Amino acid sequence: MEAVTNSTQLINWFRNSAPYINAHRHKTFVLMIGGEALETDNFQYIINDIALLNSLGVKLVLVHGVRPQIQKQLEMNGHSSEFYQDVRITDDRSLELIKQAIGRVQIELQAGLSMGLVNSPMQGAAIRTVISNVVTAQPIGVKDGIDLCHAGKVRRIDVEGLRTQLSSGAIPIISPIGYSVTGEVFNLLAEEVATQVAIDLKADKLIGFCSNQGVLDEQGNVISELLPEQAQEHIDRNELLSGQASGTLRFLRAAVAACQADVTRCHLLSYHQDGALLKELFTRDGTGSQIVKESYEQIRPATIDDIGGLLQLIEPLEKQGILVKRSRELLENEIESFFIVERDGMVIGCAALYPFPDDKTGELACLVSHPKYRRAARADNLVAHVERRGRQLGLESIFVLTTQSIHWFRERGFVFAEISHLPNAKKEMYNLKRNSKVLVKKII
């Protein structure tokens, strides 16, 4: 009996992951693996999951860190180096030892990715890797009177070179080291390299492995989604507390920079948790934290001054019977439930959320995108915004009543529900003549 349940669960899980498999195929993800992750027992499982992503047609670039390995190499050779902020002051001897540490890590990564034992997840994977020299660097120079010697910063990324490697099906492995046109070698911050690669490659995701399960709130719970500004506040608060940035904070900083430069999603995952990468990418709930870029046209709560603009947007749809009629007075009363997208002083999108806290649900209503500005995911952004607000309010689902946009919602994860499932207060107001369909979506 248990075997039947297990196989049914497996089949269901596999079927449910199909939309994610389709969505991720041919996409480009930059994976940042800190040196600490390489030292854990979970490392080979991370490698197995990377191999699986590669088999599913995801284009992967691997950027690795090497901090603990450098530290060990310096200690073994009786050498030490100081930090200026997060940057290692890299004298000649340190650079020699860093080269050795990086060489070892590259070999370990390649060995992991080359495995193919029968009856292991790597069987038949046949992954090709390329140690990539795509990073051109320059010295940071002297800061506050301190010469950082061979510590460098990224000058440019050879995007064409990377694309060629990716199109051949290989996984480029990039180390935190860069070369200058003068033939010098520079020690770089892995997070900076990963960010720049993700930005220049226009990657779909930047994914970082950290010691925490993600970004944690004050109670130690994972915050599943943050906007770049919220992530920045978290960095500022925690840097003040701890003085120096942890691996998680360094990656979070990288994620904020990447988001601000148009990488739409960055993920923070735990390198201790078995299967964190797969859970994040192939299940709805995920496991870590996502830093999500919102459209440059800010979605903001509507104010009383937006009523004129809102009426201009929704009145034509009310006339066509697509939306229920809302008077100016009603809008004034309900304005706090509305969010709008504004462009050049004009309201070009809106959505409302009416929470029913006792039923842990909320109504998404009056979702509109201006006909002249469609096909730019504005309505998707508005729904994502409403979902975020719903989660903040402790809601577990949102529902919508629609007559003419049923498929739009179904294509976005809403499923049909009976009128009897509506909160009582809403059921009483349901307009039978309008015969709207009820669709609901879980948001936790």
Ligand SMILES: CC(C)(COP(=O)(O)OP(=O)(O)OC[C@H]1O[C@@H](n2cnc3c(N)ncnc32)[C@H](O)[C@@H]1OP(=O)(O)O)[C@@H](O)C(=O)NCCC(=O)NCCS
């Ligand atoms: C529904 C709505 C908000 C979608 O806005 P949008 O995503 O900016 O619209 P787009 O035109 O970019 O459409 C995106 C996709 O959804 C499809 N779509 C648009 N309106 C649709 C509808 N009413 N039903 C089904 N699919 C729809 C489009 O064909 C397009 O798909 P494609 O790219 O595969 O062709 C917009 O059509 C609208 O304002 N409709 C009127 C108000 C409404 O019905 N609101 C919902 C009830 S509250």
